Amino acid sequence: MENMSLREKKKIETKNRIFEVSGKLFKEKGFENTTIDEITKEAGIAKGTFFNYFPTKESLVFYFAEQKADLIYDLTENETIDHLHTKEKIKKFLVALAESYEKDKDLTRSLFFEYGRYIKNPRNAPDKNRNPHSRLIKTILDLLEEGIEKREVKVSIDARIAAEVLNAVYFHTLVVWLKSDSELSFSRDISAKIDLLFGGIGDEYNVGYRS
Amino acid sequence: MENMSLREKKKIETKNRIFEVSGKLFKEKGFENTTIDEITKEAGIAKGTFFNYFPTKESLVFYFAEQKADLIYDLTENETIDHLHTKEKIKKFLVALAESYEKDKDLTRSLFFEYGRYIKNPRNAPDKNRNPHSRLIKTILDLLEEGIEKREVKVSIDARIAAEVLNAVYFHTLVVWLKSDSELSFSRDISAKIDLLFGGIGDEYNVGYRS
DNA sequence: TTTTAAATATGACCATGGTCATTGATGACC
C-alpha cells in the first residue's frame, strides 16, 4: 500500500468508490432501478470510467456476492459444528449461506439473473476461483471427503458428483424460494432435500432390480 | 376457424408470422443478435405491433420452449419404455429432453437466461401450467408415483420433494453442460447423478448415526 | 349507408447500457 504509485492508488480508490456508491444505491432503490448514470454521478466520475473498471453493470453483482460469501465460508472452519454429522454440517452450512442471502433479496435475485447471463456471455464472468459457484462446490466437496473418511458417507460414491448434486439442489431450492416470496420455507425445504439425498430415492428392499 | 371474425383471423395470423420470422432469424443469427426491428421489418409490421403480441423480446423464448417440449413429453406415454425400471425411465426421459435442447444450443441458453430473468420480473412469465418448468416437475412426479406403486421407489419418501430434487439436478446439469461447450458429457453426467440419487449419499452401514 | 365505439396498428420518442476517439494525468528517462 505504501510503495504504490499514485496511479495505482487512484485506481483502487476509484474502484472502491464505485463499489461503495453502487452498494448504497442498490440498497436504497434496488439493482434494476439504479442506473449507471446515477452511480457515476454520485461517485464523481464520468460514465465511461465506470466501464474501465467493470465490463458491465451486471458484473458488479459478482463483487457483492464474493464479499458476502467471505463472511460465510468461515463457518466450515468453525469449531462449534465440528462434532456434527456430515449431513448436519452440510445442512447447517447451506442454511447459513441462504440466510445471508435472505437479507438482501433484490441483490440476490440479480445474482442469479447474472449467473444465467454469464453462461451465455463469459465476458462478465469473474475469476474462476473466486466465483461463488466454484467455492460452494469446493466447500461441499471438502465436507463430503471428510465424511467419507469418517464413514458417514458411502465410500463407494464419487464425491465430486455428490457435491455437484448437493450444489444443484441448493441452487435450485434457492431459486424456487426467491421466486415464491415466502420467507419461511427455505431451511425446512433444503433440510428435507438433504435428508432425501443422503437416504436415497430407490427402494433397497426391492431386490427385483439391480444396477 | 371458419366462424371467426376478420379481426380474430388477422390477430392469429400476425402472431404466427412474428413467431415464424423470429424462429428463422434466431436460427440464422442467434437470439441475441436478432433485433426487434429486424423481426418486425421482416414480418411486415410496425415495431409497436410486436409488443401488442409479446410483452418483451425474451417472452418469445418461452413459446419456443413450449413448442419443443410438446414433441418430447409424449415420450412418457411411449410404450417402448413401459417395461423399464422407474430409474431408467426417468433417465431416458431426461436425456431425451436434453438431447432435443442440444439441437439449438443458442436458443436453449437464452431460455435459461430468461428463466433467471422472469424470477425477477413475472411480467414475462408464461401461463403457469404451460411453462416448461412446471411440466417437467409434474412428469417426473407422475413417474415417481408410479414407481412407488411398483415398489421401485421408497414408499417412505415424499414424491414431491424427490421430483423437485430430480428436477434440480437435471436443470443444474444442463446449465453446467451448456456452459462447458463439451457436447458429449451430458447423458453420462445425468445418468451418474440419477444413480446417486436413487442409491443415496449416506452410509447405511454406519449405525452410529440416526435421523 | 352512415355513425359510433372498440380493437388494433403505427412509428416518433424515450431510457439506458455500452463504445470509442479524444483529452488529460502520470511517471520513466534524460
Added chain:
DNA sequence: GGTCATCAATGACCATGGTCATATTTAAAA
C-alpha cells in the same frame, strides 16, 4: 525540470428494447 510514451478519464455518441399518443381498421348500431 523537461520530454514523451503510456495509461486512465471523459462524454458525445450509438444501438436497441420498450412506451404511448395518435391514426387506422373493423364491428356493431342507428
